[in-house]
Amino acid sequence: TTETLIRGRLLSFNRAPEHAGDRESYLYEEDGALLVRDGRIAAVGAYADVKPKAGADTTEIDHRPHLILPGLIDCHVHFPQMQVIASYAANLLEWLNTYTFPEECRFVESAHAERIATQFFDEFLRQGTTTAVAYCSVHKASADAFFAESLKRGTLMIGGKVMMDRNAPQGLLDTPQLGYDETRAVIEQWHGKGRNHVAITPRFAITSTPEQMAMTQKLAEEFPDLHIQTHLSENHDEIRYTCELYPDATDYTDIYARYGLLRKKALFGHAIHLSDREADAMAESGAVAVHCPTSNLFLGSGLFPLKAIQRREKPVTVAVATDIGGGSSYSMLKTMDEAYKIQQLLGERMNPLESFYHMTLGNAVALDLADRIGTLNEGTDADIVVLNAAATPAMRLRMETVTSLSEELFLLQTMGDDRAVVETYVAGKASKPAN
Ligand code: GUN
């Protein structure tokens, strides 16, 4: 056994905060400690209580006065789009056709996919993100590179080989049968290997024929416990074109419902412009809307009504994500900063507790993985991030006037990025790469 005692100011949620002062929704331990044994959290609490449980030769790491939180979770990101970030396009479809599809074609080469996979994991761990839900490219080699790197790092990652068989360059197309066969091969090779999870990944209805959607349904039926990920209702032109391609469907959401993809553990990226009927269908099925604020602003896609959708009689489960490379930052702190500003524009408030809940337990609940990640609870995986709200001169100056935890979190969200990440632990192992 290897044991580490990690000391600092612990913050971990046990449910969604109901209001800005909801002290019952989280654990906060000013002088706290985590005892990490064999990659799991063996004990959590006040330092004085946890310390006696540690062995004599246990390594002790003192992170005071920094905050110790569960590793951050990113519920929607594109692994082959690291070199697409900051591409200048007017809207989603132009961005996809001009930059994104050509770039993804390069992932036919294993060597390229492996190089980017190394960079991908370095960057996510640099940002304190320990779990991501990733689209690979259409090429099985890209999924192999992604999962091999994850296995090496010991991370809990969810990924999928993208299925797409129309409306994209030849080099990015599979077929209904090939998409099915290769997805099955990826599942057999990687699902449950280390901490890897495979997701069934039809890109979106525009790039899948009805025949491919039917194969996706077959996969979803054969593997009812797997995650599903796709895109939904991101942009008005996209919605119009999608509905033209599936004239029998009631609306965009109904296309996925007809193929059995609306269910628990199904993650729908964006879902910005849903009708009431669509939001009801999402809510009733337990499917998840994944809010990608930096992407929605960057591509001009729209303002996701996060608070409104949670306030509905039938609330939709919401996760949050970067959507790299449509998104413009790898940082979940920056992501929630932009999410906050979107709610401001919609006349809504989102308090800092909610933001930090979303980045951790909220996303873990959306993934149905809260028993493993997203908290500092005993018995869960020791994926941990250490944050410093005084990481830069300007942050340090502002910290002088901060008088509460909530203000400190808000400062971290508003001014923080990878510079605020002191350390990232993956299964108990310090894993933050140098800058
Ligand atoms: N819709 C289909 N593919 C994509 C993608 O790669 N990024 C975004 N933002 N939307 C999509």
Ligand code: FE
């Ligand atoms: Fe996306």
